[in-house]
Amino acid sequence: MDQQATVFVVDDDEAMRDSLAWLLESRGLKIACYASGEAFLAAYNPATPGCLVVDVRMPGISGTELHEKLKALNYDIPVIFITGHGDVPMAVRAVKRGAVDFLEKPFNDRDLLNTIEQSLEQDRANRERKSLNAGAANRLASLTAREREVMELVVAGKLNKIIADELGISIKTVEAHRAKVMEKVGVHSVAELVQIVMASKG
Template sequence: MSDATSTVLVIDDDPDLRASVGRLLRSLGINAQLFASISEFLKSDLPDCPTCLVLDVRLPGQSGLDLQRELAQAKRELPIIFITGHGDIPMSVQAMKGGAIEFLTKPFRDQDLLDAIQLGLSRDRARRENEQDMAALRERFGSLSPREREIVIQVARGRLSKQIAHDIGISEATVKVHRSRAMHKMEARSLPELGRIADKLKLVSDEPQRS
Protein backbone atom coordinates (compact mmCIF):
# COMPACT_ATOMS: atom_id res chain seq x y z
CA MET A 1 0.00 0.00 0.00
CA SER A 2 3.07 2.26 0.20
CA ASP A 3 2.55 5.39 -1.89
CA ALA A 4 4.90 8.27 -1.23
CA THR A 5 2.89 10.55 -3.54
CA SER A 6 -0.35 10.14 -1.56
CA THR A 7 -1.54 12.09 1.47
CA VAL A 8 -4.15 11.24 4.07
CA LEU A 9 -5.68 14.16 5.98
CA VAL A 10 -6.91 13.29 9.47
CA ILE A 11 -9.26 15.56 11.44
CA ASP A 12 -10.01 14.38 14.99
CA ASP A 13 -9.98 16.21 18.31
CA ASP A 14 -8.59 13.14 20.12
CA PRO A 15 -4.79 13.62 20.14
CA ASP A 16 -4.13 9.94 20.89
CA LEU A 17 -6.20 8.77 17.92
CA ARG A 18 -4.58 11.35 15.62
CA ALA A 19 -1.12 10.22 16.65
CA SER A 20 -2.04 6.53 16.31
CA VAL A 21 -3.45 6.94 12.79
CA GLY A 22 -0.48 9.10 11.82
CA ARG A 23 1.99 6.43 12.98
CA LEU A 24 0.06 3.70 11.17
CA LEU A 25 0.06 5.58 7.87
CA ARG A 26 3.69 6.68 8.05
CA SER A 27 4.75 3.09 8.82
CA LEU A 28 3.28 2.22 5.41
CA GLY A 29 5.03 5.09 3.62
CA ILE A 30 1.91 7.27 3.33
CA ASN A 31 2.15 10.94 4.14
CA ALA A 32 -0.27 12.06 6.87
CA GLN A 33 -1.37 15.56 7.82
CA LEU A 34 -3.09 15.74 11.22
CA PHE A 35 -5.59 18.39 12.35
CA ALA A 36 -7.34 18.87 15.70
CA SER A 37 -10.28 20.81 14.23
CA ILE A 38 -12.04 21.70 11.00
CA SER A 39 -10.97 25.35 11.34
CA GLU A 40 -7.35 24.23 11.49
CA PHE A 41 -7.89 22.09 8.38
CA LEU A 42 -9.56 24.94 6.46
CA LYS A 43 -6.51 27.16 7.02
CA SER A 44 -4.31 24.65 5.19
CA ASP A 45 -3.87 24.06 1.46
CA LEU A 46 -4.90 20.73 -0.04
CA PRO A 47 -1.86 18.76 -1.20
CA ASP A 48 -1.36 18.40 -4.94
CA CYS A 49 -1.44 14.61 -5.00
CA PRO A 50 -3.98 11.78 -4.52
CA THR A 51 -5.63 12.60 -1.20
CA CYS A 52 -8.39 11.39 1.09
CA LEU A 53 -9.82 12.63 4.36
CA VAL A 54 -10.31 10.69 7.60
CA LEU A 55 -12.90 12.78 9.42
CA ASP A 56 -14.43 12.53 12.88
CA VAL A 57 -18.19 13.12 12.80
CA ARG A 58 -18.45 14.93 16.12
CA LEU A 59 -16.05 17.83 16.50
CA PRO A 60 -16.12 21.05 18.51
CA GLY A 61 -18.02 23.71 16.57
CA GLN A 62 -18.52 22.53 12.99
CA SER A 63 -19.33 18.83 12.58
CA GLY A 64 -17.81 16.42 10.10
CA LEU A 65 -21.13 16.23 8.24
CA ASP A 66 -21.14 20.05 7.99
CA LEU A 67 -17.67 19.94 6.41
CA GLN A 68 -18.79 17.23 3.98
CA ARG A 69 -21.65 19.49 2.79
CA GLU A 70 -19.34 22.51 2.59
CA LEU A 71 -16.79 20.64 0.45
CA ALA A 72 -19.56 19.38 -1.84
CA GLN A 73 -20.98 22.90 -2.29
CA ALA A 74 -17.48 24.18 -3.12
CA LYS A 75 -17.09 21.28 -5.61
CA ARG A 76 -13.94 20.12 -3.83
CA GLU A 77 -13.98 16.42 -4.56
CA LEU A 78 -12.25 14.81 -1.62
CA PRO A 79 -12.97 11.17 -0.68
CA ILE A 80 -14.08 11.06 2.97
CA ILE A 81 -13.86 8.23 5.51
CA PHE A 82 -15.94 9.07 8.58
CA ILE A 83 -14.95 7.82 12.02
CA THR A 84 -17.03 8.23 15.16
CA GLY A 85 -17.37 7.02 18.71
CA HIS A 86 -21.10 7.76 18.72
CA GLY A 87 -22.40 6.51 15.40
CA ASP A 88 -26.04 5.96 14.66
CA ILE A 89 -27.89 4.70 11.60
CA PRO A 90 -29.37 8.04 10.38
CA MET A 91 -25.97 9.68 10.71
CA SER A 92 -24.22 6.95 8.74
CA VAL A 93 -26.94 7.02 6.05
CA GLN A 94 -26.53 10.79 5.72
CA ALA A 95 -22.75 10.43 5.41
CA MET A 96 -22.95 7.70 2.78
CA LYS A 97 -25.61 9.58 0.78
CA GLY A 98 -23.19 12.49 0.76
CA GLY A 99 -20.65 10.27 -0.98
CA ALA A 100 -18.54 9.05 1.95
CA ILE A 101 -16.27 6.06 1.28
CA GLU A 102 -16.88 4.44 4.67
CA PHE A 103 -18.39 5.08 8.10
CA LEU A 104 -16.34 3.41 10.86
CA THR A 105 -17.29 3.27 14.53
CA LYS A 106 -14.51 3.52 17.11
CA PRO A 107 -12.72 1.37 18.04
CA PHE A 108 -12.19 0.18 14.46
CA ARG A 109 -9.71 -2.32 13.09
CA ASP A 110 -6.61 -0.83 11.49
CA GLN A 111 -7.20 -2.98 8.40
CA ASP A 112 -10.74 -1.65 7.95
CA LEU A 113 -9.39 1.90 8.02
CA LEU A 114 -6.55 1.04 5.64
CA ASP A 115 -8.95 -0.66 3.20
CA ALA A 116 -11.14 2.45 3.16
CA ILE A 117 -8.12 4.73 2.71
CA GLN A 118 -6.83 2.59 -0.17
CA LEU A 119 -10.23 2.92 -1.89
CA GLY A 120 -10.34 6.67 -1.24
CA LEU A 121 -6.83 7.24 -2.61
CA SER A 122 -7.51 5.11 -5.69
CA ARG A 123 -10.69 7.09 -6.43
CA ASP A 124 -8.92 10.41 -6.04
CA ARG A 125 -6.05 9.18 -8.21
CA ALA A 126 -8.53 8.19 -10.95
CA ARG A 127 -10.30 11.57 -10.67
CA ARG A 128 -7.01 13.45 -11.00
CA GLU A 129 -5.96 11.37 -14.01
CA ASN A 130 -9.33 12.02 -15.67
CA GLU A 131 -8.99 15.78 -15.06
CA GLN A 132 -5.49 15.73 -16.58
CA ASP A 133 -6.78 13.81 -19.62
CA MET A 134 -9.62 16.30 -20.06
CA ALA A 135 -7.23 19.25 -19.79
CA ALA A 136 -5.07 17.69 -22.53
CA LEU A 137 -8.13 17.16 -24.76
CA ARG A 138 -9.26 20.77 -24.24
CA GLU A 139 -5.77 21.99 -25.09
CA ARG A 140 -5.72 19.93 -28.31
CA PHE A 141 -9.17 21.18 -29.29
CA GLY A 142 -7.98 24.73 -28.60
CA SER A 143 -5.14 24.20 -31.09
CA LEU A 144 -7.62 23.71 -33.96
CA SER A 145 -8.41 26.50 -36.41
CA PRO A 146 -11.98 27.90 -36.27
CA ARG A 147 -12.83 25.98 -39.46
CA GLU A 148 -11.41 22.72 -38.07
CA ARG A 149 -13.44 23.14 -34.88
CA GLU A 150 -16.58 23.78 -36.89
CA ILE A 151 -16.03 20.63 -38.93
CA VAL A 152 -15.23 18.49 -35.86
CA ILE A 153 -18.54 19.58 -34.30
CA GLN A 154 -20.45 18.81 -37.51
CA VAL A 155 -18.77 15.38 -37.77
CA ALA A 156 -19.71 14.71 -34.13
CA ARG A 157 -23.32 15.52 -35.02
CA GLY A 158 -23.21 12.76 -37.62
CA ARG A 159 -23.10 15.02 -40.66
CA LEU A 160 -21.49 13.59 -43.79
CA SER A 161 -18.67 15.45 -45.58
CA LYS A 162 -20.94 16.40 -48.50
CA GLN A 163 -23.58 17.74 -46.07
CA ILE A 164 -20.96 19.79 -44.19
CA ALA A 165 -19.60 21.10 -47.50
CA HIS A 166 -23.09 22.21 -48.53
CA ASP A 167 -23.83 23.77 -45.14
CA ILE A 168 -20.71 25.94 -44.98
CA GLY A 169 -20.15 26.53 -48.69
CA ILE A 170 -16.86 24.77 -49.36
CA SER A 171 -15.95 21.71 -51.42
CA GLU A 172 -16.23 18.20 -50.03
CA ALA A 173 -12.50 17.70 -50.67
CA THR A 174 -11.72 20.76 -48.54
CA VAL A 175 -13.92 19.43 -45.74
CA LYS A 176 -11.94 16.18 -45.80
CA VAL A 177 -8.62 18.06 -45.65
CA HIS A 178 -9.77 20.07 -42.62
CA ARG A 179 -11.18 16.93 -40.99
CA SER A 180 -7.91 15.05 -41.53
CA ARG A 181 -5.88 17.89 -40.01
CA ALA A 182 -8.25 18.11 -37.06
CA MET A 183 -8.06 14.37 -36.43
CA HIS A 184 -4.25 14.55 -36.47
CA LYS A 185 -4.20 17.44 -33.98
CA MET A 186 -6.79 15.72 -31.76
CA GLU A 187 -4.83 12.44 -31.96
CA ALA A 188 -7.97 10.63 -33.13
CA ARG A 189 -7.18 7.54 -35.21
CA SER A 190 -10.71 7.12 -36.55
CA LEU A 191 -14.00 8.97 -36.91
CA PRO A 192 -15.62 6.99 -34.07
CA GLU A 193 -12.69 7.97 -31.81
CA LEU A 194 -13.13 11.61 -32.86
CA GLY A 195 -16.81 11.26 -31.94
CA ARG A 196 -15.92 9.89 -28.50
CA ILE A 197 -13.53 12.80 -27.91
CA ALA A 198 -16.29 15.24 -28.92
CA ASP A 199 -18.64 13.53 -26.45
CA LYS A 200 -16.08 13.90 -23.65
CA LEU A 201 -15.66 17.56 -24.48
CA LYS A 202 -19.46 17.98 -24.70
CA LEU A 203 -19.12 19.68 -28.09
CA VAL A 204 -22.59 18.59 -29.16
CA SER A 205 -25.77 19.22 -27.17
CA ASP A 206 -28.20 16.39 -26.47
CA GLU A 207 -30.90 18.12 -28.49
CA PRO A 208 -31.84 16.32 -31.72
CA GLN A 209 -30.32 17.90 -34.80
CA ARG A 210 -32.37 18.92 -37.83
CA SER A 211 -31.33 17.26 -41.04
Protein backbone atom coordinates in the same frame (compact mmCIF):
# COMPACT_ATOMS: atom_id res chain seq x y z
CA MET B 1 -0.67 2.11 -1.59
CA ASP B 2 0.39 5.38 -3.21
CA GLN B 3 3.51 6.58 -1.39
CA GLN B 4 3.13 10.13 -2.74
CA ALA B 5 -0.41 10.60 -1.44
CA THR B 6 -1.22 12.10 1.97
CA VAL B 7 -3.84 10.78 4.36
CA PHE B 8 -5.32 13.83 6.08
CA VAL B 9 -6.73 13.09 9.53
CA VAL B 10 -9.11 15.62 11.11
CA ASP B 11 -10.23 14.80 14.66
CA ASP B 12 -10.48 16.95 17.79
CA ASP B 13 -9.48 13.93 19.95
CA GLU B 14 -5.69 14.05 20.33
CA ALA B 15 -5.46 10.38 21.41
CA MET B 16 -7.36 9.33 18.26
CA ARG B 17 -5.09 11.47 16.05
CA ASP B 18 -1.98 9.94 17.64
CA SER B 19 -3.36 6.42 17.29
CA LEU B 20 -4.22 6.91 13.61
CA ALA B 21 -0.87 8.58 12.92
CA TRP B 22 0.98 5.62 14.45
CA LEU B 23 -1.10 3.06 12.50
CA LEU B 24 -0.79 4.80 9.12
CA GLU B 25 2.89 5.72 9.45
CA SER B 26 3.68 2.12 10.43
CA ARG B 27 2.26 1.14 6.99
CA GLY B 28 4.49 3.66 5.23
CA LEU B 29 1.73 6.17 4.54
CA LYS B 30 2.30 9.93 4.60
CA ILE B 31 -0.04 11.58 7.11
CA ALA B 32 -1.06 15.09 8.15
CA CYS B 33 -3.17 15.60 11.29
CA TYR B 34 -5.46 18.51 12.20
CA ALA B 35 -7.43 19.15 15.40
CA SER B 36 -10.28 20.95 13.58
CA GLY B 37 -11.98 21.37 10.23
CA GLU B 38 -10.96 25.04 10.23
CA ALA B 39 -7.27 24.14 10.60
CA PHE B 40 -7.51 21.60 7.79
CA LEU B 41 -9.24 24.06 5.41
CA ALA B 42 -6.62 26.72 6.14
CA ALA B 43 -3.77 24.36 5.27
CA TYR B 44 -5.23 22.14 2.53
CA ASN B 45 -3.87 22.39 -1.02
CA PRO B 46 -6.23 20.61 -3.48
CA ALA B 47 -3.27 19.85 -5.76
CA THR B 48 -2.01 17.38 -3.11
CA PRO B 49 -3.18 13.83 -3.84
CA GLY B 50 -4.69 11.90 -0.96
CA CYS B 51 -7.82 11.25 1.07
CA LEU B 52 -9.46 12.63 4.19
CA VAL B 53 -10.31 10.69 7.37
CA VAL B 54 -12.58 12.89 9.47
CA ASP B 55 -14.59 12.59 12.68
CA VAL B 56 -18.29 13.33 12.20
CA ARG B 57 -18.79 15.23 15.46
CA MET B 58 -16.33 18.03 16.29
CA PRO B 59 -16.52 21.51 17.84
CA GLY B 60 -16.72 24.30 15.24
CA ILE B 61 -17.07 22.82 11.75
CA SER B 62 -18.41 19.27 12.05
CA GLY B 63 -17.12 16.51 9.77
CA THR B 64 -20.25 16.62 7.63
CA GLU B 65 -20.06 20.44 7.33
CA LEU B 66 -16.41 20.13 6.30
CA HIS B 67 -17.44 17.61 3.62
CA GLU B 68 -20.09 20.04 2.31
CA LYS B 69 -17.58 22.93 2.26
CA LEU B 70 -15.12 20.81 0.24
CA LYS B 71 -17.87 19.92 -2.23
CA ALA B 72 -18.88 23.60 -2.53
CA LEU B 73 -15.25 24.45 -3.37
CA ASN B 74 -15.20 21.64 -5.99
CA TYR B 75 -12.50 19.77 -4.06
CA ASP B 76 -13.32 16.13 -4.70
CA ILE B 77 -10.91 14.59 -2.21
CA PRO B 78 -12.29 11.17 -1.13
CA VAL B 79 -13.71 11.41 2.42
CA ILE B 80 -13.95 8.63 5.02
CA PHE B 81 -15.98 9.38 8.15
CA ILE B 82 -15.19 7.90 11.54
CA THR B 83 -18.17 8.01 13.81
CA GLY B 84 -19.57 7.20 17.21
CA HIS B 85 -22.70 5.03 17.41
CA GLY B 86 -25.17 7.94 17.64
CA ASP B 87 -23.76 9.56 14.49
CA VAL B 88 -24.42 6.65 12.12
CA PRO B 89 -27.57 8.17 10.45
CA MET B 90 -25.58 11.38 9.83
CA ALA B 91 -22.70 9.38 8.33
CA VAL B 92 -25.06 7.38 6.11
CA ARG B 93 -26.45 10.66 4.72
CA ALA B 94 -22.88 11.82 4.06
CA VAL B 95 -22.13 8.64 2.09
CA LYS B 96 -25.23 9.32 -0.01
CA ARG B 97 -23.77 12.79 -0.62
CA GLY B 98 -20.56 11.29 -2.00
CA ALA B 99 -18.35 10.24 0.95
CA VAL B 100 -16.47 6.98 0.35
CA ASP B 101 -17.51 5.23 3.57
CA PHE B 102 -17.98 5.56 7.31
CA LEU B 103 -16.43 3.44 10.04
CA GLU B 104 -18.04 3.17 13.44
CA LYS B 105 -15.75 3.49 16.47
CA PRO B 106 -14.08 1.32 17.62
CA PHE B 107 -13.18 0.19 14.11
CA ASN B 108 -10.93 -2.58 12.88
CA ASP B 109 -7.49 -1.35 11.67
CA ARG B 110 -7.65 -3.59 8.60
CA ASP B 111 -11.06 -2.13 7.61
CA LEU B 112 -9.65 1.40 7.88
CA LEU B 113 -6.52 0.55 5.87
CA ASN B 114 -8.60 -1.16 3.15
CA THR B 115 -10.92 1.85 2.92
CA ILE B 116 -7.95 4.25 2.74
CA GLU B 117 -6.37 2.14 -0.01
CA GLN B 118 -9.66 2.26 -1.97
CA SER B 119 -9.90 6.04 -1.43
CA LEU B 120 -6.34 6.71 -2.60
CA GLU B 121 -6.99 4.65 -5.72
CA GLN B 122 -10.20 6.64 -6.35
CA ASP B 123 -8.27 9.91 -5.96
CA ARG B 124 -5.54 8.73 -8.34
CA ALA B 125 -8.15 7.75 -10.97
CA ASN B 126 -9.97 11.10 -10.54
CA ARG B 127 -6.75 13.06 -11.02
CA GLU B 128 -5.79 11.01 -14.07
CA ARG B 129 -9.22 11.60 -15.63
CA LYS B 130 -9.04 15.37 -14.95
CA SER B 131 -5.58 15.53 -16.50
CA LEU B 132 -6.82 13.71 -19.64
CA ASN B 133 -9.87 15.99 -19.83
CA ALA B 134 -7.70 19.11 -19.55
CA GLY B 135 -5.35 17.79 -22.25
CA ALA B 136 -8.31 17.09 -24.55
CA ALA B 137 -9.72 20.58 -23.99
CA ASN B 138 -6.32 22.15 -24.78
CA ARG B 139 -6.04 20.26 -28.07
CA LEU B 140 -9.56 21.26 -29.13
CA ALA B 141 -8.84 24.89 -28.22
CA SER B 142 -6.32 25.04 -31.09
CA LEU B 143 -9.06 24.55 -33.71
CA THR B 144 -10.39 27.45 -35.78
CA ALA B 145 -14.13 28.24 -35.64
CA ARG B 146 -14.69 26.53 -39.03
CA GLU B 147 -12.66 23.46 -38.02
CA ARG B 148 -14.75 23.20 -34.86
CA GLU B 149 -17.98 23.38 -36.89
CA VAL B 150 -16.76 20.58 -39.16
CA MET B 151 -15.58 18.54 -36.15
CA GLU B 152 -18.97 18.81 -34.39
CA LEU B 153 -20.75 17.52 -37.51
CA VAL B 154 -18.19 14.71 -38.00
CA VAL B 155 -18.65 13.68 -34.35
CA ALA B 156 -22.43 13.74 -34.89
CA GLY B 157 -21.84 11.03 -37.55
CA LYS B 158 -22.63 13.12 -40.64
CA LEU B 159 -21.11 12.31 -44.03
CA ASN B 160 -18.79 14.79 -45.79
CA LYS B 161 -21.48 15.52 -48.43
CA ILE B 162 -24.07 16.40 -45.74
CA ILE B 163 -21.51 18.55 -43.88
CA ALA B 164 -20.66 20.37 -47.13
CA ASP B 165 -24.38 21.06 -47.77
CA GLU B 166 -25.02 22.24 -44.21
CA LEU B 167 -22.03 24.59 -44.14
CA GLY B 168 -22.32 25.74 -47.77
CA ILE B 169 -18.77 24.64 -48.68
CA SER B 170 -17.32 22.08 -51.09
CA ILE B 171 -16.70 18.44 -50.15
CA LYS B 172 -12.97 19.02 -50.81
CA THR B 173 -12.97 21.87 -48.27
CA VAL B 174 -14.72 19.62 -45.74
CA GLU B 175 -12.08 16.93 -46.35
CA ALA B 176 -9.29 19.49 -45.85
CA HIS B 177 -10.81 20.77 -42.57
CA ARG B 178 -11.44 17.21 -41.40
CA ALA B 179 -7.81 16.25 -42.05
CA LYS B 180 -6.62 19.39 -40.22
CA VAL B 181 -8.84 18.58 -37.22
CA MET B 182 -7.45 15.02 -37.02
CA GLU B 183 -3.88 16.36 -37.25
CA LYS B 184 -4.32 19.09 -34.61
CA VAL B 185 -6.19 16.85 -32.17
CA GLY B 186 -3.72 14.00 -32.77
CA VAL B 187 -6.19 11.23 -33.66
CA HIS B 188 -6.47 8.75 -36.54
CA SER B 189 -10.16 7.83 -36.48
CA VAL B 190 -13.58 9.35 -35.86
CA ALA B 191 -13.98 7.03 -32.85
CA GLU B 192 -10.84 8.53 -31.26
CA LEU B 193 -12.09 12.05 -32.06
CA VAL B 194 -15.42 11.29 -30.36
CA GLN B 195 -13.54 10.11 -27.24
CA ILE B 196 -11.48 13.32 -27.13
CA VAL B 197 -14.59 15.52 -27.51
CA MET B 198 -16.37 13.57 -24.75
CA ALA B 199 -13.30 13.80 -22.49
CA SER B 200 -13.08 17.56 -22.99
CA LYS B 201 -16.66 17.84 -21.75
CA GLY B 202 -15.75 15.81 -18.66
